[in-house]
Amino acid sequence: MGEINVSNILPDEKVKSLVQSWLAEDTPNFDYGGLVVGHKMETAELLIKSPGIVAGVPFFDAVFQQLGCEVKWLCKEGSKFEPCTRERIATVTGPCKNILLGERIALNCISRASGVATIARRYLEIVGKTDWKGKIAGTRKTTPGFRLVEKYSLLVAGADTHRYNLSSMVMLKDNHIWSSGSITKAVEATKSVSGFSTKIEVECQSLEEGLEAARAGADVVMFDNFKPENLMSAAKTLKSQFPYVVVEASGGIDEENISSYCVQDVDVISTSKLIQGYPAVDFSLKIIKKNS
Incomplete structure (x- = not known):
């Protein structure tokens, strides 16, 4: 059996719907900053600036796909960066206006997803030093509206999601x-x-x-x-x-x-510590300056 791609578990339409709601929340009418940069094509680099496990890639991708931008990853989801000093892990190319429309939403998502994966992996590493062969699971004490991302991030780390909702x-x-x-x-x-x-x-x-x-x-x-x-x-x-x-x-x-x-x-x-007690991993997205 080959390597399992955890992202295949995600329902595409659900991810798309989540992203659309995030974008609508962040830009309910005018994008005033978009006037400054317009639609000229730019490339931005995604930097990881604190130690952690990278998670939330499908959601990051979906934000920029919705905005007509292309993301290229330089690492695999689940990769561990430690110690870390502003390492470039992806690039985003597209109209500058649209890169900046998605910037904060995508960063908010990946930083929190990576936070869940990082703390879950830490628990797994602690347990891995024992002879115990059971499963470590997150609980249903998730962030309202963000459960899909948090539960998915547990899977990226290798932890168990426990029950997803009251019906599961x-x-x-x-x-x-x-x-x-x-x-x-x-x-x-x-x-x-x-x-x-x-x-x-x-x-x-x-x-x-x-x-x-x-x-x-x-x-x-x-x-x-x-x-x-x-x-x-x-x-x-x-x-x-x-x-x-x-x-x-x-x-x-x-x-x-x-x-x-x-x-x-x-x-x-x-x-509940896997989902209620995670510190966010620090990322930034920076437009690459062109030589004049």
């Missing part, structure tokens, strides 16, 4: 359980409508809740806010009785302590 997997959390009366009632009600192809995950605060969820037919049991030593014991007990149930650990997991959660019988570690 059922997750029964404390509010669902309290409102329905019990874990068993919540799972049974869900199974009556979700169909055979939709997995059901239950957030559990104790081993007893985890066992109840597994007995009720949950596919995934998430042990939430467990200490590592308690997690190890709970995961081992649940797996001994329900070996095919996926065990997930979540809650309070960060770079400092994630290694301690990489225990046997845990299949997935999920953390």
Whole structure:
């Protein structure tokens, strides 16, 4: 099997629609700066100015494609730049007015996408130093309107996206359980409508809740806010009785302590830090000055 091109997972029309909404937001009527530069052809260089993993290439491309510009990449998406001092990684050629119309939107997108990929890769590198073979996943705590980019960036880094939205997997959390009366009632009600192809995950605060969820037919049991030593014991007990149930650990997991959660019988570690705690990678787009 050859190298997988992650960008093939993206629906073209969805990306196009996102880009159109971004452009409409940034230029709702007049582009006053466009008067200064006009439509003369120019080439700009994209510079990466801080360490990071490059991600968000399809969205960057789509911005300038919408504006009639051509992007040529000098690196592959997923490339790591560290240390980094203003390295040129792409060029954009087209009418100057249009390059500048797309500049900030494209930079905003790629800097944030690269930020997600960079922190996700860092977590993966930390976990890679252990013997654990499970998956690191981002959560649904995404930026409104920017989820597609953030979830895509996790894939570029090699992390798992977890569920994409409320329709892609059922997750029964404390509010669902309290409102329905019990874990068993919540799972049974869900199974009556979700169909055979939709997995059901239950957030559990104790081993007893985890066992109840597994007995009720949950596919995934998430042990939430467990200490590592308690997690190890709970995961081992649940797996001994329900070996095919996926065990997930979540809650309070960060770079400092994630290694301690990489225990046997845990299949997935999920953390919101991959999407809520990322610093943006610094990029700039500069028109190349012509010799006079």
